[in-house]
Amino acid sequence: MTNLPEGDARAARNERREAARQRAQRARAQQKRRQRGTRLGLQIGLGVVLLAAVAVVTLVLVDSVKPAGPGPATMSQGGITIGQDLKAVDPSGTPSPSATDGSGAVRITMYVDYLCDTCAQFEEANGDYIASLVDSGAATVDVHPVAVLTNRSQGTKYSLRAANAAACVADRSPDRFWAVNQALFARQPEQGTSGLTDAQLQQLVTGVDGVQDRSAIRDCIEDQTYAKWVDEQTTAVTDGDIPGSSLSEFPGPPLVLVNGKQYELTSPITNDDFRTFVLSAAGTTGATPTPTPSSTRSPSSTPSASATDD
Template identity: 80%
Template sequence: MTNRPEGDARAARNERREAARQRAQRARTQQKRRQRGVRLGLQIGLGVVLVAAATIVTLVLVDSVQPAGPGPANTSQGGITIGQDLKAVSTTGSPSPSATDGSGAVRITMYVDYLCPTCGQFEKANGDYIESLVDSGAATVDIHPIATLSNRSQGTKYSLRAANAAACVADRSPNQFFAVHQALFAEQPEQNTAGLTDAQLTKVVTGVDGLQQRSAILKCIQDQTYSKWVDERTSAVTGGEIPGSTLEEFPGVPLVLVNGQRYELTSPITNDDFRTFVVTAAGATEPTPTPTPSATPTATPTPSASSTPSATPSS
């Protein structure tokens, strides 16, 4: 029996060790490659998720800050102006806080919420008086429907829906706006109730005589076409942007101004007090002691100073 030389045995062992070492190295390399692949896959997957999430957030943010779009026709900065014969008049820009439209008429400006009980009380006491002034041409009235009480109707957002309905009328049947404005207060629901349903609201609006484009108004109410616009105007007004006024802070609804001067509500709200305020505000804009331009029509015109708005016959 012959023995291998000792050198050959050592060389064989070295070859086996080297082969084992190379196999281990290849295994480690393959493991590292697999680990890098897993990490890369996770990174790519996470990146896709993050990009998708960022896209969704961006879309939500863009949607949330999209402008409400153009408001209803016949409005200027949130208000519609009603003039002689209770017809809508063209407006350009915001009303001046000082006085009139150049016709000598007193300018009344009102910010109202159709769910606001105090607004309803003011309308009940002074609606007919304002109507007589405007109908005669002695005054114009800028009406701004806003929705400050949308959270006071058990989640139905009645304030917003009612203001949207008013905006629909301003857009499609402006000469009936004042009558619709009165009708909304005549059927005003109590605060903290669900308010009127859309069907009931539509019935109130379309029940006004002479309403034009009824089907378009119906669709406008159902689609809440101007709800974003109402929200935008409400935010602007409550934030201190109050056309027709020099006020820097919104005092709440109703806000009533006569020739830019704020009327301080009395308790109770009375027509006598508001008449006095109108006469005073109208007189403040007159350069001479002649009868104020806000004279309302009477059955027999008189030459005396009683031709001021306070001489309007009560209805």
């Protein structure tokens, strides 16, 4: 081995150290670049995830605060008016008789929940009597379906779905609304059960004799077209906005008014008591609601054995 002079050996060692130092610097620089790339990738990935999460939350919030669409044209005030021959009154036409228009007809207003057992009891006792008054032209009846008991059906929201089904009929086959209203009460499930499925509601509603546009009604029930509108109307009513009434607080369903006067339900609910109240309220306008109520439920409220698309 050739011995270098000490100066040359020192220089060689310095060169090797310098070369090693430069290699170490390059290695550290490469490592830092890799780390920066990793951090940048993580930041970009995290940013994408956060943006996606924000987008999802935004969509949920927008959907939850999105105003309800318009209700059926026949329910401009949240309820449908049924007049002579049990046909719907066009809200854009001649105004319905009221306690002050001098027409002499009695105006009955009802706020009902299709899961409310007291509502069903009232309908059972007085539905045919009211129908006889309205059919003859002695009265009109405004029916406001509300969904106060939505949380009493094991999470299925039966109250809301049934009110939506009624609104579907008001939109597509309004002249059969009263018959469907009776059918919904006749098949009322017990509170605390899951209630009727959408398929059963479709079968019940479209099975009522004379219901038209059945296919559209089935789609309306399945899509819950008016569910948000019903929920909005229910909130307004429970907050004290009660059309057809001077009340500032909603007492709960059923709320029954005759010429704007609240009927206080008796226990048990009887037709004699309600008929007396109607005659008393009608006395303020000179109306004479005297048709004799039928002894049995009108067959028009009974679903037919089969239903075909119209």
